[in-house]
Each structure stands twice: as C-alpha cells, then as structure tokens.
Amino acid sequence: xxxxxxxxxxxxxxxxxxxxxxxxxxxxxxxxxxxxxxxxxxxxxxxxxxxxxxxxxxxxxxxxxxxxxxxxxxxxxxxxxxxxxxxxxxxxxxxxxxxxxxxxxxxxxxxxxxxxxxxxxxxxxxxxxxxxxxxxxxxxxxxxxxxxxxxxxxxxxxxxxxxxxxxxxxxxxxxxxxxxxxxxxxxxxxxxxxxxxxxxxxxxxxxxxxxxxxxxxxxxxxxxxxxxxxxxxxxxxxxxxxxxxxxxxxxxxxxxxxxxxxxxxxxxxxxxxxxxxxxxxxxxxxxxxxxxxxxxxxxxxxxxxxxxxxxxxxxxxxxxxxxxxxxxxxxxxxxxxxxxxxxxxxxxxxxxxxxxxxxxxxxxxxxxxxxxxxxxxxxxxxxxxxxxxxxxxxxxxxxxxxxxxxxxxxxxxxxxxxxxxxxxxxxxxxxxxxxxxxxxxxxxxxxxxxxxxxxxxxxxxxxxxxxxxxxxxxxxxxxxxxxxxxxxxxxxxxxxxxxxxxxxxxxxxxxxxxxxxxxxxxxxxxxxxxxxxxxxxxxxxxxxxxxxxxxxxxxxxxxxxxxxxxxxxxxxxxxxxxxxxxxxxxxxxxxxxxxxxxxxxxxxxxxxxxxxxxxxxxxxxx
Numbered sequence: 001x002x003x004x005x006x007x008x009x010x011x012x013x014x015x016x017x018x019x020x021x022x023x024x025x026x027x028x029x030x031x032x033x034x035x036x037x038x039x040x041x042x043x044x045x046x047x048x049x050x051x052x053x054x055x056x057x058x059x060x061x062x063x064x065x066x067x068x069x070x071x072x073x074x075x076x077x078x079x080x081x082x083x084x085x086x087x088x089x090x091x092x093x094x095x096x097x098x099x100x101x102x103x104x105x106x107x108x109x110x111x112x113x114x115x116x117x118x119x120x121x122x123x124x125x126x127x128x129x130x131x132x133x134x135x136x137x138x139x140x141x142x143x144x145x146x147x148x149x150x151x152x153x154x155x156x157x158x159x160x161x162x163x164x165x166x167x168x169x170x171x172x173x174x175x176x177x178x179x180x181x182x183x184x185x186x187x188x189x190x191x192x193x194x195x196x197x198x199x200x201x202x203x204x205x206x207x208x209x210x211x212x213x214x215x216x217x218x219x220x221x222x223x224x225x226x227x228x229x230x231x232x233x234x235x236x237x238x239x240x241x242x243x244x245x246x247x248x249x250x251x252x253x254x255x256x257x258x259x260x261x262x263x264x265x266x267x268x269x270x271x272x273x274x275x276x277x278x279x280x281x282x283x284x285x286x287x288x289x290x291x292x293x294x295x296x297x298x299x300x301x302x303x304x305x306x307x308x309x310x311x312x313x314x315x316x317x318x319x320x321x322x323x324x325x326x327x328x329x330x331x332x333x334x335x336x337x338x339x340x341x342x343x344x345x346x347x348x349x350x351x352x353x354x355x356x357x358x359x360x361x362x363x364x365x366x367x368x369x370x371x372x373x374x375x376x377x378x379x380x381x382x383x384x385x386x387x388x389x390x391x392x393x394x395x396x397x398x399x400x401x402x403x404x405x406x407x408x409x410x411x412x413x414x415x416x417x418x419x420x421x422x423x424x425x426x427x428x429x430x431x432x433x434x435x436x437x438x439x440x441x442x443x444x445x446x447x448x449x450x451x452x453x454x455x456x457x458x459x460x461x462x463x464x465x466x467x468x469x470x471x472x473x474x475x476x477x478x479x480x481x482x483x484x485x486x487x488x489x490x491x492x493x494x495x496x497x498x499x500x501x502x503x504x505x506x507x508x509x510x511x512x513x514x515x516x517x518x519x520x521x522x523x524x525x526x527x528x529x530x531x532x533x534x535x536x537x538x539x540x541x542x543x544x545x546x547x548x549x550x551x552x553x554x555x556x557x558x559x560x561x562x563x564x565x566x567x568x569x570x571x572x573x574x575x576x577x578x579x580x581x582x583x584x585x586x587x588x589x590x591x592x593x594x595x596x597x598x599x600x601x602x603x604x605x606x607x608x609x610x611x612x613x614x615x616x617x618x619x620x621x622x
Contacts, residue, residue: 007086007305009073009357013040015094015111016065022046024108026069028090028349030311032185033174033373036115038069038092044107053109058097067092067113071349073307073357086307088349090188093118115186119145120170126407128163128415134176137162138184138193141169152194154369155180161416165380165450174375181288181370187311195369201314201341202306208320212360214301215339217252219260220293221268226286228273231419232398237276239283240267246287246294248368250340256297272379274449292374300342300363309359314367315342340365343372381448386459389439390414399425399434401455403441418443420455436482440464 013020024041044053069090074083095118098110120141129137135151137159142149157180164172173193177184183195204210222243229236243257270289276282300317309315317339342363350358364372387403391414394400400417408414424430435441435458442459446452460466469488470476478488484503490496501508506525512518521527529535544550559565567573575581590596598604606612 007073007357008076008355009071009307009351010355011351012070012072014068014070015062018048018061020046022353023351024353026071026349026351028069028188030115030186030188030347030349032311032345032371033375035117035121035170036090036092036186036188036311038067038090038113040111042109042111044109047109053099053107055097055099058099058109058111062094062097062111065094067094071307071351071357073305088188088307090349092116115188116147117170117186117191119147120173121168124166124168126163126165126167127411128161128408128413129159130161130413130416131158132162133158134180134182135193138173138176141173142191145169147191149191149193150196152192152196153180153182154194155182161451163382163450165382167380171377174377175379177371178288178292178375178377179285181284181291183312183371184375185312187313192312196312198367199310199313201316202308203316204302204304204306204318206302206317206319207322209306210302210304210317212301212303213317213319215252216299216301217256218296218298219256219263220296221264221266222246222257222260222290222293223264223267224286224290225267225269226273226282226289227269227271228276228282230276237279237282239279239286241283241286241290243290243294245283246291248366248370249294250298250365252339253294253298253365257294260297272447274447274452288370291368291370294366295345295364295371295373298365300339300365301361303358303360305358307357307359309344309347309361311344311347312372313344315344315361315363316340317342341367343367345373379448380450382445382450382453384442384444384456386440387415387443387453389435389437389441392434392437399432401435401441403443403453403455405443415453418453418455421457 010021011023011026013023013026020040020042022042023046024043026038026040028036028038030036047053069092071088072084072086074085077083092113092115094111094113096112098112100108100110122145129140132140133153133156135149135153135156139149139151162176167175173184176182177193182193184191184193186192187196206213223241225238225240227236227238243261246257249257270286273282273285276285302317319337319339321335321337342365344361344363346362348360350360366372385405387405389401390404391402394417396417398417398419399422400419402414402417404414420434422431422433435455440459440461441455442457443453444456446454467480469478469480473492475492476488476490478486480486486499486501488499490499496513498511498513499508500510507523508520510518510520510522512520
C-alpha cells in the first residue's frame with residue numbers, strides 16, 4: 001500500500017518480556033461488536049534467536065501470553081531521528097504461532113492473536129443472576145476472568161432475575177447491552193460497558209489526510225408497534241414508535257430517515273417484547289430497536305494515515321473541493337463540505353517494513369447514548385425442562401411457585417415466583433392444583449424466553465412413583481393429595497366406581513357404577529348432614545338402622561303415609577307429650593297380650609256417643 005504522507009512509522013511489540021522491533025507486516029482488525037484480531041509476520045532473523053527458530057520455543061514463549069503493540073509516527077528529521085507526533089497502543093493475547101518453511105529457504109513466522117475479550121467467549125454456559133444490575137453482572141463475570149470493565153451505564157436497573165442461557169459470556173454481555181441500550185466494546189486498551197467520555201474527535205479532510213471516501217445512504221423501515229401482556233396486572237401494553245423517536249441522528253441520517261418514513265407505510269406489530277410492567281419501559285425498548293435499525297441509514301468508509309482513530313472514538317469529516325481556474329495559480333479551494341461528526345465502529349490498521357502506516361475505517365454519523373451498531377445477538381430459545389419445587393407460599397396469592405433447575409443446584413439458586421398452568425383460571429373460579437415442595441415439575445418458557453418460566457405440569461420419576469393403586473391395567477384414575485385424601489375412579493370391568501376417602505380409609509363415599517347404582521357413605525366417626533333450609537329424601541324404600549339409639553328432634557314433627565304405619569319395639573314403646581297426647585282414627589284398637597292399664601293422676605273420663613261396653617271375666621269398679 002503506497003504511502004500517502006511524509007510520516008515515518010515504527011512498531012514495537014512486546015510479548016512475555018520479549019520486544020520485537022522488526023516486522024514484515026503488522027495488521028490489527030477492530031470491530032465495535034466483536035473481538036479484535038491481529039497478525040504479525042516476520043522473518044526468523046528478526047528474532048533475537050537468529051535464523052534458527054524452533055516451533056516449540058515459539059509456542060512456549062509466545063502462545064497464551066499478553067501482547068502489547070505500539071505504533072509511533074512522526075516526521076524524519078535531518079539527523080534521521082523520527083519525531084514522535086502520533087502513537088497508538090493495542091493490548092491483546094497471542095492465540096497462535098505458525099512457522100512456515102520452504103525449499104527456497106524463505107522462512108517466515110506468523111503470530112496471531114485477539115483482544116482480551118476473547119476470554120469472554122471461552123465456552124457457553126447456563127446460570128441465573130438475582131437482584132443485580134447489568135453492570136454488576138458484567139463486572140462479576142469479568143472479574144472471574146481476570147479482566148476489568150470501565151462502567152458508565154446510563155440505564156442500569158436492578159434485575160429481579162435474568163438467565164444466561166447456553167451463551168458464552170461475550171454474547172450474554174452484548175445481549176444485556178442491547179436490551180438496556182448500552183455500549184459494550186473494547187477500544188484496544190479497555191473494556192467498556194456504557195459510553196465512554198467523548199473525545200474531541202480527529203479532524204479528517206478529504207484530499208489532505210483522508211483518502212478513498214465512501215459515504216453510503218440507504219432507506220430502512222423506521223416504524224413499529226410493540227405489544228406485551230403483563231400477567232401481574234392482566235393488562236395489554238402497546239407502544240408505537242417511529243423514526244422521529246430516535247435521538248441524535250445527524251443531517252444525512254435524518255434525510256434518509258424521513259425518506260424511509262415516506263416510503264415504508266406499513267406499521268408492523270412486534271410481540272417479541274417481554275417482561276415490561278410499564279408502557280414507558282416498553283416504549284423505550286422499542287426506541288432502542290429502532291435505534292439499532294438507524295445505524296444502517298448512513299455509513300461512511302475511508303482510509304487515512306492518522307493514528308489517533310479508536311473504536312468508539314469520533315472523527316470529523318470535511319471534503320475540500322478544489323478547481324483550477326488559472327494554470328499559473330494551480331488548484332484553488334472552491335468549497336468545503338462539512339459532513340459532520342462520525343463515530344468509528346470498525347478500524348483496520350496496517351504497518352509494513354517500509355515504515356508505512358495506513359488505517360481503513362467505517363463510521364456512522366451520530367454521537368448518541370444508544371449503541372452505534374446492531375449487536376449480532378439473538379435472545380436464546382429455552383427448551384422445556386424439569387425442575388424441583390422449592391416454595392409454594394406465593395406472597396401475592398397468585399398460585400405461583402418457585403422451582404430450581406438442575407443447573408441452579410450448585411449455586412443454590414431458584415427461579416422467581418412462576419405461574420402454574422391450569423385447565424381453567426379466572427377470578428374466584430377455575431381449577432386450582434399447585435404442586436407440592438420437592439415434586440418434579442415440567443417447566444416451559446413464554447416465547448422461549450429463559451427469563452420467563454412457567455410450570456406446565458408435574459412428572460413422576462424413579463424416587464416418586466404413583467404407588468400400588470395405579471396398576472399396569474390402567475384401571476385407576478384419581479387424585480391423591482399430600483394429606484392422603486383420595487378421589488379414585490375405577491374402570492375395572494364389573495367393579496366400576498368412584499370412591500372418595502381419607503388417608504386411613506375411616507371416611508369414604510363410594511358411587512358404584514357397575515350397574516347396581518349404589519352410593520355408599522361410611523365413617524368410623526360421625527357423619528353430619530346440615531342444611532339451612534330443607535333436606536329432602538325420596539326413594540321407593542328408605543331404611544334406617546341404628547345399633548343403639550335413634551333420636552329425632554324438631555320444633556314440630558309430622559309423619560304421614562298413604563297406606564299404614566307400624567311402630568314396634570322389642571321392649572317398650574313410649575309416647576309422651578307435656579301438654580297432651582291425642583290418638584285419633586276411625587277405629588282405634590288398643591290390645592295387650594298380657595295386661596293393659598289406663599291411669600290418670602287426677603280424673604279419668606270414658607265417654608261414648610253410642611253404646612259403651614266394659615267386659616271381663618271379672619269386672620271390678622271401685
């Protein structure tokens with residue numbers, strides 16, 4: 001790549017205490033939304049070890065070690081010394097070395113590496129975080145990796161529960177940054193969560209220190225409506241946003257935004273938003289989604305020899321227009337177009353053995369609080385999975401439970417209060433079955449979101465079987481509660497029945513369905529039947545048997561029948577009334593097998609309208 005200025009550049013690379021100052025080339029590729037990468041190529045004679053180089057030694061001394069790459073640039077004076085006017089520092093990790101040998105004795109060494117953010121991508125994992133802010137979560141993860149993060153988040157709410165689900169730490173951190181509108185990037189020296197302090201910007205003028213300018217404008221849909229159902233209140237939330245809700249766009253981006261709004265008339269509805277309890281938070285989330293889309297409206301690419309450019313830094317772009325009106329005077333400045341301030345999102349550095357430094361970059365025309373790129377992450381889709389019930393005492397009385405997944409056991413964590421799916425559920429009615437503590441339940445997730453679990457049902461397992469009542473013939477269906485209360489339905493041929501009984505089988509109700517149409521109610525204690533108004537019993541025959549006593553007590557008792565009534569007892573039958581006893585009928589027969597006595601303590605009157613007879617073997621009247 002030919003030089004475009006009079007500067008002389010040098011590079012110095014330090015790896016594990018070894019400083020390298022001669023190279024064939026140095027390349028560094030940096031992206032706002034990804035890991036940075038670098039490649040060093042050099043000849044064996046550029047190492048202190050001379051022309052003899054062993055791959056094992058390279059691996060031992062370089063691989064896995066921290067690396068510092070420092071570029072310097074300045075003008076070369078008459079003495080040959082270079083005045084240091086610009087510097088650039090990059091810190092990374094060596095991830096690989098390569099030794100190339102050919103039969104022509106042209107050997108070379110390649111050293112490759114990445115930014116320290118690569119440690120965030122070591123492997124995917126699943127875990128949850130409770131009552132922590134996004135920045136605290138990222139700091140905790142970074143600390144476990146031996147890294148530090150500079151935090152300056154503008155939106156940093158405490159999250160009751162959030163899950164890192166089958167994601168590496170880098171993807172999870174980017175998802176947090178996307179969902180809460182924060183910057184997460186590496187600038188070559190530090191990891192940032194939140195926008196770093198704005199710099200003054202590097203001034204670039206096309207034709208002077210800025211070359212190969214490529215500025216692209218393109219339309220993009222800039223309208224949408226976000227919907228979400230909040231189960232805690234039973235409300236549907238909806239928020240419509242347009243391109244006018246996106247803050248911080250520069251002149252050219254605004255131009256394309258307005259063109260986009262005029263071109264795309266459709267107002268799509270997005271139902272992927274979850275876990276919002278207020279309409280303003282839903283609207284802010286929708287604005288962030290449009291902000292991501294707005295980063296594609298205008299994109300600038302270019303090449304420069306200026307070293308001060310950094311990822312997340314600013315550049316100020318101008319275009320100087322020259323024209324030749326008089327050959328004797330040469331080109332004269334006719335006009336300067338100010339394109340405004342841009343934010344660098346991609347940056348590639350190149351240095352070669354001639355001392356030439358060049359950089360190509362990509363930038364967007366905005367300087368806002370929201371991220372300048374659309375993070376290439378997707379909310380993970382959680383699969384149905386088992387969990388163990390830990391708590392059922394829902395403080396809000398919504399029938400929710402807390403469960404623990406297998407991957408939460410080591411950290412002794414649980415989910416928040418999660419809902420249990422029921423066949424019916426409405427205010428003061430529905431089906432209410434809540435699993436018990438230590439039961440295994442089957443958990444699904446709303447929209448597949450790992451942060452929104454709910455219980456679909458429960459499952460038996462090796463340690464918790466249905467019990468001996470439920471046999472292989474599958475004749476028994478039923479419900480058995482924690483206290484041993486049973487409701488069993490038997491489909492056994494000839495013995496069909498519905499049975500309700502308690503733990504010790506001391507109280508039971510049996511409805512026979514085998515053709516006899518019998519209902520049995522049994523208790524080893526008492527059976528109480530009570531009604532505020534009327535109890536009606538009707539049958540062809542009613543039989544009542546009491547082994548000891550049968551007591552009937554009422555304010556008024558009336559017994560009537562259509563045919564006859566018979567009252568008998570093995571010993572005595574007594575009729576008593578405090579006011580009187582009246583026996584009335586067309587014919588009244590009083591007969592005793594041995595002796596009949598009629599006695600009055602005061603008076604006795606025997607009276608008949610017709611004939612009165614008194615008979616006996618001997619009649620005695622005193």
